[in-house]
Structures are given as structure tokens and as C-alpha cells.
Amino acid sequence: MNGDIRSAFLMTEPEVASSDATNIETAIVSDGNDYVINGRKWWASGAMDPNCKIAIVMGKTDFDAPRHVQQSMILVPMDTPGLKIERGLSVFGYTDSPEGHAEIILNNVRVPKTNLLLGEGRGFEIAQGRLGPGRIHHCMRLIGMAQRALEIMSERTVQRKPFGRTLDTYSSVRQDIARSACEIQQARLLVLSAAYKMDKVGNKEAKDLIAMIKIVTPQMALKVIDRAIQILGGKGVGSDTPLAHFFAAARVLRLADGPDEVHMSQLGKSTINKYIQASNV
Amino acid sequence: MNFDYSDTSIALQEKLKEFMEIHVLPIEKEVELFHKNPENSWKRWPGLESLKQKAKDAGLRNVFLPGSYGALSAGLSNLEYAPLAEIMGRVLWSSEIFNCNAPDTGNMEVLAKYGTP
Numbered sequence: 001m002n003g004d005i006r007s008a009f010l011m012t013e014p015e016v017a018s019s020d021a022t023n024i025e026t027a028i029v030s031d032g033n034d035y036v037i038n039g040r041k042w043w044a045s046g047a048m049d050p051n052c053k054i055a056i057v058m059g060k061t062d063f064d065a066p067r068h069v070q071q072s073m074i075l076v077p078m079d080t081p082g083l084k085i086e087r088g089l090s091v092f093g094y095t096d097s098p099e100g101h102a103e104i105i106l107n108n109v110r111v112p113k114t115n116l117l118l119g120e121g122r123g124f125e126i127a128q129g130r131l132g133p134g135r136i137h138h139c140m141r142l143i144g145m146a147q148r149a150l151e152i153m154s155e156r157t158v159q160r161k162p163f164g165r166t167l168d169t170y171s172s173v174r175q176d177i178a179r180s181a182c183e184i185q186q187a188r189l190l191v192l193s194a195a196y197k198m199d200k201v202g203n204k205e206a207k208d209l210i211a212m213i214k215i216v217t218p219q220m221a222l223k224v225i226d227r228a229i230q231i232l233g234g235k236g237v238g239s240d241t242p243l244a245h246f247f248a249a250a251r252v253l254r255l256a257d258g259p260d261e262v263h264m265s266q267l268g269k270s271t272i273n274k275y276i277q278a279s280n281v
Numbered sequence: 282m283n284f285d286y287s288d289t290s291i292a293l294q295e296k297l298k299e300f301m302e303i304h305v306l307p308i309e310k311e312v313e314l315f316h317k318n319p320e321n322s323w324k325r326w327p328g329l330e331s332l333k334q335k336a337k338d339a340g341l342r343n344v345f346l347p348g349s350y351g352a353l354s355a356g357l358s359n360l361e362y363a364p365l366a367e368i369m370g371r372v373l374w375s376s377e378i379f380n381c382n383a384p385d386t387g388n389m390e391v392l393a394k395y396g397t398p
């Protein structure tokens with residue numbers, strides 16, 4: 001909590017479709033007073049950082065239990081024997097050093113039983129609690145990126161003069177900027193309404209709104225950043241402005257913390273349920 | 282629904298904006314270049330710790346933890362914190378200065394909730 005050390009979250013695995021967390025196959029096997037962990041993880045953000053000292057690992061403590069209570073979460077210090085960082089991954093070439101995203105092998109990693117969080121079979125429960133506020137944070141940071149992209153492109157319009165007049169006088173440019181301003185504010189208000197609902201009635205009741213912001217915000221940010229890149233021309237894809245890196249960072253968030261399709265599937269199902277229930281009465 | 286920011290949130294937004302103007306934006310490029318240099322792969326930018334201390338002194342650390350986490354948190358609601366995350370989002374590497382970076386925030390919440398200190 002002091003911010004002296006950093007941590008990583010190891011759920012996703014290269015061998016299985018991890019957008020469905022019930023697929024996760026890392027084994028957490030009880031052995032006396034310890035658990036022994038075996039598996040391979042990747043996209044563990046933050047794990048390359050030399051200050052990363054602890055990982056929360058998701059895996060199966062009971063392969064035969066009902067699907068949603070097979071998983072548990074356990075704390076593993078990064079220096080535990082058997083935990084090996086295989087490599088740092090890159091996102092469109094950005095390594096995101098120093099935090100990075102790691103592929104990690106867990107080979108007979110042994111930790112005391114007391115490292116298990118909450119209890120065997122309760123990994124899903126924790127995962128669901130964990131991702132609510134995190135999504136608000138990601139989405140608000142995306143809005144910050146989109147807002148800055150809007151400011152950068154607006155400034156640029158009065159500086160460049162193709163075909164005899166400055167960009168700000170072209171109606172297509174004004175439309176790009178107007179649409180961006182609308183979409184940023186739409187997303188901002190949606191995120192604030194999700195935050196408001198979480199504060200008033202809790203993460204669980206706010207889950208539909210949380211799904212909505214996770215679907216809407218990364219796509220909005222990508223669209224706005226893309227327009228900014230276009231208006232800046234070559235400068236937009238280079239490294240003299242933050243736009244190119246913003247684009248890569250926003251693109252990731254259509255996948256990380258669950259791909260768009262998974263959130264849409266859940267939101268779609270929940271919306272249908274709401275209305276079939278209403279029409280039954 | 283009322284999305285007006287509380288006085289606490291507005292005061293922190295002002296403080297955070299000022300911090301970003303004075304301490305972060307002027308060195309944004311320098312830090313990016315440091316990390317782009319392959320020789321610095323997986324090394325921390327040496328100026329980060331002093332920046333973190335400055336943020337702590339300014340009362341801008343751990344602002345993300347909801348009020349229900351007691352003494353550890355700045356006591357902000359999600360609605361109060363949201364505009365602060367927006368300000369941090371403007372510079373990709375800045376949230377760590379305030380201990381508000383992913384995935385640590387999610388992990389810290391898990392530990393604050395289920396862990397034993």
C-alpha cells in the first residue's frame with residue numbers, strides 16, 4: 001500500500017482461451033501445509049518490473065468441482081523457486097518497460113497454505129469483485145487520453161494550412177472535432193453514472209453499467225485518437241506526440257480485462273432477461 | 282442522479298492538475314525516451330522515487346482506494362475519484378506516481394479486502 005513494491009495478476013494462459021476463465025488450467029495442489037503450483041501464464045502486466053515482488057495467481061484447486069468453484073487465488077512471491085519469467089512481451093512493439101507484460105512458467109512452485117486468498121474455490125468471487133473499480137479506472141484514464149487527443153488535434157488545426165487555408169476552416173475537420181467532443185462527453189457521463197451507481201448500490205448491482213463502459217470507452221478512445229492522428233498527418237504516427245502510444249494503449253483495452261465480446265455477451269443476456277421478466281408479469 | 286463533484290474531489294483535481302503541470306508534463310518526453318532506450322529495458326526511471334515522494338507530500342497518494350478501506354484510503358467515492366483518473370490518463374506512465382496504476386490498484390483492493398496485513 002505504500003507503493004514501495006509492485007504486484008502482478010496471473011490469470012491468462014497461452015494454452016487456453018482465457019476470456020473464459022473456467023478454462024484456466026494451472027494446478028494448485030494441496031501437499032501437507034503447502035500448495036504446489038504448476039502452469040504457464042502470460043500477459044502478466046507489471047511482472048517485468050524489478051520492484052514487482054508479489055503475484056496473485058489464479059488456478060484450479062479442484063478440477064472436479066462445479067465449473068465456477070474450481071478456481072482459487074493464491075499469493076506467490078516472485079522470488080519463489082520454480083517461478084521463472086520466460087520473456088517480456090510487447091504490444092505493437094511497445095514493451096511498456098519497466099512494468100512490461102510477462103510470460104511466466106510455474107514449475108512446482110511451493111507456497112504455504114496460508115497464502116490462499118479467501119478459501120478454496122472462491123477465485124471467481126474474488127475476480128468479480130476485483131474488476132469493478134479497476135474498470136472505472138481504466139475507462140477514466142481512456143477518457144483522459146481521448147480528451148488530450150482532442151486538445152492536440154484542435155491546436156494543430158490552426159497551425160497547418162493545406163491548399164491555402166488552415167485546417168480549422170474545413171468542415172470535415174470541424175465535424176471530426178465535433179464528433180470527438182460529443183463522444184468523449186457521452187462516454188464520460190456513462191462512466192460517471194457507473195461510478196455513481198457503484199457508490200450507491202455496489203459493484204454487483206452496477207454490473208450492467210460497468211459492462212457498458214468497458215464496451216464503449218476503449219472504442220470511443222480509439223476513434224478519437226485515430227481522428228487526431230489523421231489530422232496531424234505524419235506527425236500523428238511518430239513519437240513526437242503521445243498519440244501513437246495512446247492508440248496502442250487504448251487498443252489493448254478492447255482485450256484486457258475481458259474482450260468486448262464477452263462483456264457484450266453478458267450485457268446482452270442480462271438485458272434480454274430483464275425484458276422477458278418484465279413481459280411475463 | 283447528480284454527478285456534481287464534491288468539494289474534496291474538486292480540491293484534489295486542482296492539486297493534481299497543478300502537480301501534472303509542474304512535475305510531470307515537462308519531463309514526459311524525457312521519461313519516454315529513457316524507457317525506449319534498449320539499455321534501460323526493465324529498469325526504473327531513476328527520478329520516479331523522488332516524484333512519488335513529492336506526490337505523497339502533496340497528499341496525492343492512494344487516492345483510488347474507496348472510503349470503505351478506512352485508514353488506508355483517501356476516503357473518495359468512485360464518483361469523486363473518476364475525474365482524478367481522467368487527469369492521470371493524460372500521461373501514460375503517470376499513475377504509478379500516485380500509486381494508482383493497474384494492475385496494482387486491483388491487487389491492492391483484493392489484499393485490503395481479503396488479505397491479512
Ligand SMILES: Cc1cc2nc3c(=O)[nH]c(=O)nc-3n(C[C@H](O)[C@H](O)[C@H](O)COP(=O)(O)OP(=O)(O)OC[C@H]3O[C@@H](n4cnc5c(N)ncnc54)[C@H](O)[C@@H]3O)c2cc1C
Nearest residue numbers: 009010011012017018019043044045252256257258259261
Ligand atoms: C497488454 C495486455 C495486458 C494484459 N494484462 C493482463 C494481466 O495483467 N493479467 C492477466 O491475467 N491477463 C492480462 N491480459 C490478458 C487478457 O485479459 C486476455 O488476453 C483476454 O482476457 C483474452 O483472453 P485470450 O487472450 O486467451 O483470448 P481468447 O480467450 O482466445 O479469445 C480470443 C477472442 O475470441 C473472441 N471471443 C471470446 N469470447 C467470445 C464470445 N463470448 N463471443 C464472441 N467472441 C468471443 C474475442 O474476440 C477474443 O478476443 C492482458 C492482455 C494484454 C494484451
